[in-house]
Amino acid sequence: MNLSDIYEIDAHKEVSVYLAKQAYKLLHLPLHSLSREDINSKYKALLREHNLITASNRVRQHELHQAFKVTFSRVFLKYHESELNEEDEYNWLKVLTRNMKRHVHPFRHLLFLYFLKLDIEELVVLTKDIGAFGKGPFPCLNKAASHYQQLIIQKVEVTRDYKSKNLIGTFTCSCGFIYARKHTTDMFEIGRVKAFGEVWIKKLEALEKEEWSIRAMAKILGVDSKTIKRYLNGNVELKLVESPEYDLDKLGQYKQELLKEIKQNPNLSRTTLRKKFAKQYMYLYHYDRCYLESVLPKVQLRDNPTTSVDWSKRDQQYVQQIKMLYQQLLREEEPIRITTSKIGKRLGILANLEQRLDKLSKTKQLLNEITESGQEFQLRRCYKVIDNLLENGEPIILWKVQRIAAVKSHHFQEIKPLLERYLETKQEVRNGE
Numbered sequence: 429m430n431l432s433d434i435y436e437i438d439a440h441k442e443v444s445v446y447l448a449k450q451a452y453k454l455l456h457l458p459l460h461s462l463s464r465e466d467i468n469s470k471y472k473a474l475l476r477e478h479n480l481i482t483a484s485n486r487v488r489q490h491e492l493h494q495a496f497k498v499t500f501s502r503v504f505l506k507y508h509e510s511e512l513n514e515e516d517e518y519n520w521l522k523v524l525t526r527n528m529k530r531h532v533h534p535f536r537h538l539l540f541l542y543f544l545k546l547d548i549e550e551l552v553v554l555t556k557d558i559g560a561f562g563k564g565p566f567p568c569l570n571k572a573a574s575h576y577q578q579l580i581i582q583k584v585e586v587t588r589d590y591k592s593k594n595l596i597g598t599f600t601c602s603c604g605f606i607y608a609r610k611h612t613t614d615m616f617e618i619g620r621v622k623a624f625g626e627v628w629i630k631k632l633e634a635l636e637k638e639e640w641s642i643r644a645m646a647k648i649l650g651v652d653s654k655t656i657k658r659y660l661n662g663n664v665e666l667k668l669v670e671s672p673e674y675d676l677d678k679l680g681q682y683k684q685e686l687l688k689e690i691k692q693n694p695n696l697s698r699t700t701l702r703k704k705f706a707k708q709y710m711y712l713y714h715y716d717r718c719y720l721e722s723v724l725p726k727v728q729l730r731d732n733p734t735t736s737v738d739w740s741k742r743d744q745q746y747v748q749q750i751k752m753l754y755q756q757l758l759r760e761e762e763p764i765r766i767t768t769s770k771i772g773k774r775l776g777i778l779a780n781l782e783q784r785l786d787k788l789s790k791t792k793q794l795l796n797e798i799t800e801s802g803q804e805f806q807l808r809r810c811y812k813v814i815d816n817l818l819e820n821g822e823p824i825i826l827w828k829v830q831r832i833a834a835v836k837s838h839h840f841q842e843i844k845p846l847l848e849r850y851l852e853t854k855q856e857v858r859n860g861e
Contacts (some may be wrong), residue, residue: 443500443504443542446538446542447535447538447539447542450538450541450542450547450548451534451535451538453547453548453549454534454538454548457548457549457552462552467537467551468525468526470551470554471524471525471540471544472485472487472525473554474544474546474554475487475492475525475544476560478495478544479594480492480495481560482588485559485586487525487526489514489522489525490514492521492525493512493514493521495543496512496521496543497512499542499543500539500543508535508539510535510536510539518530520532520533520536521536521540524536524537524540549836549837550836550837552827552830552831554834559584559586560586560595560597560611561584561586561595561597561611561615562615562762564579564581564582564583564584565579565580565581565582566579566581566582566584566599566615567579567580567581567615567616568580568581568599568601568603568605569599569605569607569616569618569650570601570603570605570624570625570627570628571628571648571649571650572627572628572630572631572632572648572649573601573603573605573627573628575603577616577774580601580602581599581600581601583600584597584598584599585597585598585599585600586598586611594610594611595610595611596608596609596610596611596619597609597610597611598622601625603625603626603627603628604623604624604625604626604627604628605621605623605624605625605627605628606621606622606623606625607619607620607621607622608620608622614773616773616774618650621651628649631648631649632645632649632656632659635648635649636660642656642657642660678711679711679712679716682707682708682711682712683712683716683719683723685705685708686701686705686708686709686712686720686723687723689701689704689705690723690724690725694725695725696725697725698724698725701724701725721778721779722772722778722779722782724779726783739784739787739788742780742788743787743788743789743790743791744790746775746777746780746788746790746791747790747791747794749775749777750771750775750791750794750795750798751794753771753774753775754766754771754798757770763805763808763809763812765800765802765805766798766799766800766805767799767800768781768782768795768799771795771799781795802839803839803842803843806833806835806839806840806843807843807846807847809833809834809835810829810830810833810835810843810847811847811850812833813829813832813833814829814847814850814851814854815854817829818854818858824851826844826847826848829847
């Protein structure tokens with residue numbers, strides 16, 4: 429080994445310290461509970477975050493090797509007897525990420541964790557990979573259907589956008605409605621409608637016969653006015669094809685540009701923003717009006733407003749809607765943190781919850797009662813795990829509760845006394861019975 433190699437190895441002191449600490453933790457963690465399949469699934473979830481999983485759920489080996497070699501030099505890997513030959517189908521990195529029956533030395537697992545920027549304690553509690561879009565079922569987002577937002581779509585077709593390389597999921601409902609979205613977006617957000625379907629078309633025809641306005645029909649059916657006009661003008665292809673396409677990347681870019689301006693100049697009026705950012709404003713108005721309304725400044729009322737809102741009546745309506753949604757969220761199989769933002773987005777009232785809450789006293793009180801802090805959400809997840817284990821007659825081991833609930837170690841230590849107290853109460857009730 430020459431002098432330059434020694435200097436290069438010495439430059440990796442930070443890595444060496446990390447590996448030493450992780451090796452110590454490795455000896456004290458209950459890793460025997462994790463199967464090889466469990467660990468591989470967790471690795472896959474982490475690689476997905478680094479965009480190293482294909483649409484067909486395979487590891488992008490070439491890109492992984494290139495990124496790995498940027499993290500660790502050839503000299504460092506050679507010194508630790510962990511060199512990589514990408515041409516070798518059985519090199520240790522490929523074996524590690526392919527769930528083969530071959531074994532990989534624990535030290536190399538630690539190298540891999542360093543590459544993923546993960547502590548081994550976090551690996552234990554990490555949720556296993558459930559795919560880019562989750563296990564499903566998924567919601568139908570056809571506003572014309574009676575099952576709107578219900579989780580009834582069982583499968584998702586995953587493809588990769590040839591330009592951005594992002595994973596795209598296509599969801600097809602039995603009502604004929606087909607939509608697509610990125611894997612990074614909310615499950616209740618449509619990226620692009622691919623087909624409206626017969627149910628949507630019949631609803632539009634019924635509204636037309638009842639002589640609803642174009643704007644009202646567009647709002648009811650969840651599209652823009654141009655789509656309605658296109659159908660009413662005899663564009664028969666609309667029944668089979670899709671709504672006007674729009675670029676998700678452009679949508680995100682325009683959101684950032686507008687939001688940056690609003691933060692830098694909070695006193696600008698809506699009219700000024702619309703003139704200054706005409707392109708961005710109109711694009712968001714057509715394709716994500718809910719978001720646009722949520723970030724725009726308050727409307728500057730005229731001296732003699734012609735209309736007024738009955739805030740007391742609206743307050744009552746919001747309370748009823750929120751109570752219903754709250755019960756739905758609690759019944760979700762995968763726990764969802766209950767926040768004002770989540771509730772506002774689901775109900776389409778986020779702007780009022782953020783800007784008019786002082787006029788909605790009962791709504792404000794209800795939100796204070798039901799919204800969760802991060803710790804409260806962690807507790808609810810853990811309580812649910814404990815309840816399920818008790819119901820199934822399984823022993824309650826707290827590290828197992830932590831792993832299933834996917835709570836990081838430093839957070840789990842904070843809530844551990846509360847969980848012990850909850851468990852004691854549960855056992856006392858069961859003994860009393």
